[in-house]
Amino acid sequence: MSPGGAVDVGLQLAVEQLLARCAHAIDDDRLEEWPEFFTESARYQITTAENLERGLPLTIASADSRAMLRDRISALRHANIYEAQRYRHLLSATLLERIDGATVRATSSFAVLRIMHTGESALFASGRYLDRIRLAGERGAPQFEERIVVLDSRQVDTLLAIPL
Amino acid sequence: MNAPRPPEPRTWPAEGLTRVPYWVYQDEDIYRREQELIFRGATWTFLGLEAELPAAGDWKTTFVGDMPVVLARDANGALHAFENRCAHRGALLCLKARGNSREIACVYHNWTYDLAGNLTAVAFRRGVRGKGGMPADAKPESQAPRKFRIATYHGLVFGTLSDKTPPIEEYLGSEIATRVRRVMKAPVKLLGGYSQMLPNNWKLYLDNVKDTYHASLLHLFFTTFRINRLSQDGGVIVGGDGGNHVSFSLRNTGTRGEEYEKAGVRSAHDGFRLEVPDVIDSVDEFGDGISIQILAVFPGFVLHQIMNSLAVRQVIPKGVGRTELAWTCFGYADDDAAMTARRLRQANLIGPAGFISMEDGAATGFVQRGVAGAPDRASFVEMGGREVGSDPSRVNETSVRGLWQAYRRHMGL
Numbered sequence A: 001m002s003p004g005g006a007v008d009v010g011l012q013l014a015v016e017q018l019l020a021r022c023a024h025a026i027d028d029d030r031l032e033e034w035p036e037f038f039t040e041s042a043r044y045q046i047t048t049a050e051n052l053e054r055g056l057p058l059t060i061a062s063a064d065s066r067a068m069l070r071d072r073i074s075a076l077r078h079a080n081i082y083e084a085q086r087y088r089h090l091l092s093a094t095l096l097e098r099i100d101g102a103t104v105r106a107t108s109s110f111a112v113l114r115i116m117h118t119g120e121s122a123l124f125a126s127g128r129y130l131d132r133i134r135l136a137g138e139r140g141a142p143q144f145e146e147r148i149v150v151l152d153s154r155q156v157d158t159l160l161a162i163p164l
Numbered sequence B: 001m002n003a004p005r006p007p008e009p010r011t012w013p014a015e016g017l018t019r020v021p022y023w024v025y026q027d028e029d030i031y032r033r034e035q036e037l038i039f040r041g042a043t044w045t046f047l048g049l050e051a052e053l054p055a056a057g058d059w060k061t062t063f064v065g066d067m068p069v070v071l072a073r074d075a076n077g078a079l080h081a082f083e084n085r086c087a088h089r090g091a092l093l094c095l096k097a098r099g100n101s102r103e104i105a106c107v108y109h110n111w112t113y114d115l116a117g118n119l120t121a122v123a124f125r126r127g128v129r130g131k132g133g134m135p136a137d138a139k140p141e142s143q144a145p146r147k148f149r150i151a152t153y154h155g156l157v158f159g160t161l162s163d164k165t166p167p168i169e170e171y172l173g174s175e176i177a178t179r180v181r182r183v184m185k186a187p188v189k190l191l192g193g194y195s196q197m198l199p200n201n202w203k204l205y206l207d208n209v210k211d212t213y214h215a216s217l218l219h220l221f222f223t224t225f226r227i228n229r230l231s232q233d234g235g236v237i238v239g240g241d242g243g244n245h246v247s248f249s250l251r252n253t254g255t256r257g258e259e260y261e262k263a264g265v266r267s268a269h270d271g272f273r274l275e276v277p278d279v280i281d282s283v284d285e286f287g288d289g290i291s292i293q294i295l296a297v298f299p300g301f302v303l304h305q306i307m308n309s310l311a312v313r314q315v316i317p318k319g320v321g322r323t324e325l326a327w328t329c330f331g332y333a334d335d336d337a338a339m340t341a342r343r344l345r346q347a348n349l350i351g352p353a354g355f356i357s358m359e360d361g362a363a364t365g366f367v368q369r370g371v372a373g374a375p376d377r378a379s380f381v382e383m384g385g386r387e388v389g390s391d392p393s394r395v396n397e398t399s400v401r402g403l404w405q406a407y408r409r410h411m412g413l
Helices: A009-027 A031-037 A049-053 A066-078 B028-039 B168-172 B174-183 B202-209 B220-224 B258-262 B337-349 B358-370 B398-411
Strands: A038-048 A061-063 A085-091 A095-098 A103-116 A121-134 A143-151 A155-157 B019-021 B045-049 B058-064 B067-073 B079-083 B098-100 B119-121 B149-153 B156-160 B188-198 B234-239 B244-250 B290-297 B301-306 B309-317 B323-332 B378-380
Touching: A009 A031, A009 A085, A009 A095, A009 A103, A009 A121, A009 A143, A031 A038, A031 A066, A038 A049, A038 A066, A038 B188, A049 A143, A049 B188, A061 A066, A061 B337, A121 A155, B028 B309, B028 B398, B045 B058, B045 B067, B045 B309, B045 B323, B058 B309, B067 B156, B079 B149, B079 B156, B149 B168, B156 B301, B168 B174, B174 B234, B174 B244, B174 B290, B174 B301, B188 B337, B188 B358, B202 B290, B202 B309, B202 B323, B202 B358, B202 B398, B234 B398, B244 B398, B309 B337, B323 B337
Parallel strands: A038 A143, A155 B188
Antiparallel strands: A038 A061, A085 A103, A095 A103, A103 A121, A121 A143, B019 B378, B045 B156, B058 B067, B058 B098, B067 B079, B149 B156, B188 B323, B234 B244, B244 B290, B290 B301, B301 B309, B309 B323
């Protein structure tokens, strides 16, 4: 969409619904559903604005298939040690750009609050989602082909177990 | 109003190195003394990789304990480190994480410095139109930022403020130095970095890194995939004055590690499998079978090789109960695309979201909270005996005792 151009309301809603459903699945601890928002060969990365700006490829977490996303969830359910915690995602409106008839690029801002089991609540992360979305994914619904999570800060408090 | 109560004198438990009193992680007074006696004392602090400052005029900001520091490469290619503090009123000289410039000017009153940290100009020193300015005999240089002695060792840059700090290779100890060179064997290529903010005293992180006993008990990932079990061949070498160590394990050696299943160790439960084991697909690039080498240098430097993941970590204290762990990952300049991809994939094992490393942030915080009401109690450190020394067994806390040996010597405790 060009600046001031018309918004395709249907497209906008479909993409924002995908983002919202994905965020709610994480926040509601339905983590096993999270990989299903991605295509089979999707790429997922969490990086920092600093690494991105410096052209450095290191990520905090990365996957290049949905199976690797399932491994992440499996590890945090069965292997990794961390204190019980939940997230609350706050998403901004999403800017869309058509790539072709089948895919769009979507840019959104997010803030994630982390709520520890002790009750301690704090801003855990803020940043941007740089998404490439296939509009007609499996079951006809939009899915992420690529999701780059760009953290505004280079600092992560304690640990990052639950995906962003 | 009453004067504040003087801090209580602290005495180390009579048992010596096998007890670590919890007040070391809690006392404000101890923290202040550490800054003076350790970080500004006769120790080498890691400042960065040479590869971070490839060009003349490159500089980065970092810390030596609480002290903000600039590391810079001058026009002749020489490295310098100096306090990031203006001689005038003490403002930070460099505000950004990194930059490139011919000189450095304080934003507050435009006093300028060269890249060796020398004060080169004071704005309006002689006043304006004959009025104002400094007395002719003023010596603002007397408050100049302090300069560090620099040591570069195979691409690593260390700094110290003390004349008494031994030369770097002697400080490391020959066996530790050998293991540094093993990883820093060729020019490196930066892959990136990030920081993990730990909710605990800086020494708890060092304790953790030096604790070869915990790795396969806390980190299920290590155990499940037999990346590091205490039943594998390996060892721990303590060097320098005790504060430096290297631990290592060899792949595919020892028993199958049935000891874990027999002992009912949590981390050996085997309901966990990866669908895509690529993340632990590694090659023996050093040709010595060592799959993991963790090396730490007192007071705050870690160099790791976890399969093909290579990184340096800086342990930066941020107050009594908070620590920044700054990770910088690298490969070698001549890595091919497949090796770079492998290192990046294995980055999933390390850092705040690392399948392995995330748990260290949790465990050290649990100690900080656990000991809140017990300043006069102590941890119990008798695995492997009561001495400090190298050992083929990692069911051992010898390198933890070595840390406290070095610590006590520096602190006079």
